[in-house]
Amino acid sequence: MKKLLYLLLLIPIAITANDKKTPSAIKEVTVYLNGAQITRTSNFVLNEGTTELKFTGLSPKIDENSIQISGLKSVSILSMDYGINYLDKFMLMPEATAMIESTKKLTEEIELLKNRISGLQEEELLISKNRQVSSTSESLDLEKLKQISTYYRKRITEIRDEIFTINKEIATKNTAIRDLNLQVKELTSGPAVAQGELVITFDTTITINLDLVLSYIVSDAGWVPTYDIKSENTSSNLQLKYKANVYQNTGNEWKNVKINLSTGNPVKQTTSPVIDTKYLNFVSGYNYQSKAIKKNKYYYNPSVKKVTGVVTDASGQPLPGCNVLIKGTNIGTQTDFDGNYTIVIQRGQELVFSYIGMQTAETPIYASIINTKLDEDNEALEEVVVVGYGTELQGKVAGVRVRGASSISEPKLPLYIVDGIPIPDFTEGDIDTNDIQSLEVLNSYKATAVYGSRASNGVIVITTKKSTTEDDVTNTTFAIKKPYSIKSDGDLIAIEINTFKLETTYQYLAIPIINENVFLTASFKNWEQYNLLPGEANIYFKGGFAGKTVIDPYKTTKEMVVSLGIDSGITVTRKQDRNFKSKSFLGNNRVLNRAYDIEIKNNKNTAVTIKLMDRIPLSENKEIKVSEIETYNANYNDTKGLLTWEVNLNSKETQKERFSYQVKFPKNKHISL
Template sequence: MKNLILFLVLCPFLIFGNDEKIPSKIKEVTVYLSGANITRTAECNLDAGTSEITLTGLSTKIDESSIQISGLQSVSILSMTYDINYMPLLIDESASRPLSERLDAIETEIAMLKNDISGLQEEEQVIYANRTVSARTQSLSLEKVKEISTYYRERITAIKNEIFKANLKVKQLNTETRTIQKQMAELNNVPEKEQGEIRIKFDAPIATILNLEIAYQVQDAGWIPNYDIKSKDINTPLSLSYKAHVYQKTGNDWNDVNIILSTGNPNINVAKPNLGTKYLDFTNGYRNTNISAAKKKKYVYNPTVKIVTGTVVDESGSPIPGANILIKGTTRGTQTDFDGHFSLNVENGKELVVSYIGSHSAELPIYSSVMNVRLDEDISQLDEVVVIGYGSQTRRETTNAVSSVNVENFLSGKTAGVQVTNGSNIKLRGINSLKGNNTPLFVLDGIPISSNEMSEIDPEMIASVGVLKNLKATSLYGTRGSNGVIIMTTKKSTVQDDITTTKFVIKKPYSIASDGDITAIEINTFKLDAKYEYFAAPIVNENVFLTSTFKDWEQYNLLPGEASIYFKGTYAGKTTIDPYTTQKEMTVSLGIDQNITVTRKQNKNFKSKSFTGSNRILDRKYNLEIKNNKAVAIDLKLMDRIPISQNKDIKVDDIETYAANYENKKGLLTWDLKLSPQETKTESFSFQVRYPKYKRISI
């Protein structure tokens, strides 16, 4: 019976006695653009049979499915679990010891002050007693009485003052005591700290020592590409410093660890895609083959950016006024101005959503303080959105105000409430103006147009038509909508994506605290043989930019990121390096030179509009004036464009490029100019556009 009891007492220790808490150390960290892979090392002694160890002090943000164990030799893993545990923080003795010592000193000082007070009080009582005795036993002269009285008064006053000061000092020391006691209570009342633990159960055929490597992935870490571009002058090579701004808040400091930077994303779905059959049929719109730059780039959130500025353009590169820029998940945002520019405070934001009616929205991480976005047209939006005034509403919101019809019914006059004659003479039934003018207001893609322009619209390009027939028309358009409003939207297009991956092994170890602060790590510095020249494209921006162009940039594995520009030892501003839009050569802007001006003006004396039979003819001529106000000669590349027809009914003829190099497939004009100091030059080009007069185009 005694043996049985002894066995039952020892049984838990026999089963769990080899459960051991094992410390581990971070050996290497692979930092992704978002997230990180941690590799730890640990040593453990295993007895033959079943053993269990616990790796403590780990991050609480481990992806459990990513945990991998290596270095097992002949040992098998029976089970492995990851859990969050809680432990009190250790009291910092270096902080509590001075407080304790000060309390002891205060206690001693208070005791001494109380002794002083007692002594003074005793002396006061002796003086009072002595004064009474002297008065009874001695016959004193008046002068002697005055002398004794003065002494008693002065001494008693001094004693009372000393007692008062001592009591005041004791009070101050008691206040200090309470403050220190509160501080010590706070130190002793330490909250529990979360920590991750990995518990592993092994089966070892023989007793062995394992040197384990444990790898796992965590979030709340990443790195941001960053660059310094430096140039002493336009006659020296360009210096490009490629840097990584690394941050982490994983709960564990990375102390003196090897760092690998990866451009990969461990969260991307790497499953093999399946290719299905493509069925060909007619579509009701034109498909644009351009790939949206906003969609195909692999941008990464940059937590250091506080304000973002940029430009929103359409597929042709023209600015989009009124585009919406919104911080995702909030109501904070702004709109682009007439030139497509915007500026937005993005503090505490992570992504921007850029949208415009009739275009694909672009959702981009806030990766730079300069973000230029191109929006592609979206045909699918037009099936769900009706343009109202200068904004938009869903069909559900406009049920009572809008009767939606397709363009065929609209043109044939089959829509209830709409009367059509001669193809374009339209009125809304029930609306009769006292002045006899019953023509409604026409709005195309949010812009009011005239009835003449209405007659030029190609019906094949209309995706949907809406009719405003109640007070909504006048509330949105005023008296212009008193005869009703015909709202039309045009057909749009679609987009695609891609991806690449690279690793950078950093040569020396780094320590990175788990506080979210940026640690700058230099990847490499390159000396680039660059070509410097000034550049201007006044159709887009009338500023003149100093640019630096270099080749063979692919070998440097660059990523999109901010670049700080230093020219002649002076900080010149920021730009963005974007290798995803770069081809054989990469060009970076080194800033604006205000000493060179370019103006673009249409020649008003040139014939502008005429008609020939069923065609309308537009003639355009532009003059570009360039002035070099610098004290040195410059090389300047000047660019402009001539529109390219994508429709057989639109003819672009009578092209005169004069001294420009003309790339006729793209319609691009280039002048490579040399200007002496204070020299002014004028360049020109002209063209003619011929198209059916019932159509409408935008040059």
């Protein structure tokens, strides 16, 4: 029994003897737009049997599910446990440890100096005693006594001067110790520091040397695309420098490690969706149908401290009074009459745009210029129009049958137009109310004028929703050749990715209805091959800083155009011709005549070619008629209502352009030109 008890006591001792902290080092980091993958290496020997190793000093922000281990050879892992340990700061800070060591060294030096003082004081005491003996000696003549006294006086003075100097040195060292202690206190004050720990239990049948590779995903790290666009003159090609502002606050310093930059996002939801059968039944009121989750193309940029931009509707019209709020805060502003806004970013990572009748939009703060378009709130429209339209139409048009509305049996049925196509045998259930974007009822008089005799019983015009998809660019990884050291403090570190020479076309652009300045623009094609992401760009022209712009490949089609700034050497003015302006009435309609004169002048010493643009309004309502259009020298896109001139001006030359149109609409209504 005693022998068995002895063996049982030995077993835990043997296992504990194998437990030990194992050092590891960060060798490579793949930084994503949001998050980072850390790769650590560790070399150690495993003895035969079961061994528990503890890897300390890891980040406290590890996604436990992302931990991967390779390099095991024939070794098995029995268990793995990740946790967080809270340690005193001085245990983790080499600066504090070095200061404490310096304090110890200074203290030792002070003790040595004090020993020197003690020796000097003993010498002074001995000299004093010898002086007393010498003064009482009768064998010394007067001259000899003077010499001895002079020596004693000189030596005692030297001793006291040396003691004074040593005391000054001690005082200096004491001051240094006090300063170091204050710095250590400042560094180590506050709560304990969190550090991640990973405990792994290995099992092996042989003694083996392992080169273990440990990788995991951490949060609170990322990179932000940024660009430098440089041009020497309008005859040279653009130079595009693609850079990354890398930041991390993971709890570990990355010291001299290999950096990879990835356009991927490891924290995205990767679980595939599941679709079930949908069963139909009668519903009452508005039946909400959840929308598909969309992909987010933009990522938070911690370097942005102020954001400006314009908020418009889908047609490009500015939205005055739109609320702009930093999500999660009470910091906000409103757009002015032209839809412009400016907001200072004190904290928060997303902006929220809200406007009555429009869908609320949220976007990460990815640049200092964020222009936003808001779509109509179709769900609110459905609640007002579609949900009640069954009952409403039953009182207006016979035989309306759409899911959610009861049928009324009438011999005369209206004509249904769905997405512009007549549906002669429209029946209940053909369209779900959730799929309807808008609905319009035309009485027989209006309907016959548009659709002919088949619409004599009226027309119901239904427009259904159109689904949209958003695709991310293919994930790309940039391997940075130079190793970097990045502290865990959240500061931005600029890393150059690549530099490209772009075949560039320069053009002067003037749109005086929007801005009475002439801008120099540069455009280039085939930008897709460079794997660009949305980001801010610093513009340098002719060796000077020309301003900032935003590169957004998601909003770019064939050509990417960047503005190089305003050229004050070219002026443009746009004025309404007051002599042509008129207002009259024709029956039940009001008639407005408008004409505009544009003058553009080249004050430069060289000839220039300018792209001049303006617009003629288009009607979205058949009661509003735009006619009598005179475009003169302009190229007119009647689909978009845009006017374009190519103006060639010699030095000091001036040119004038003109256009006009007429608008007719019911006199009891109002429009905004």
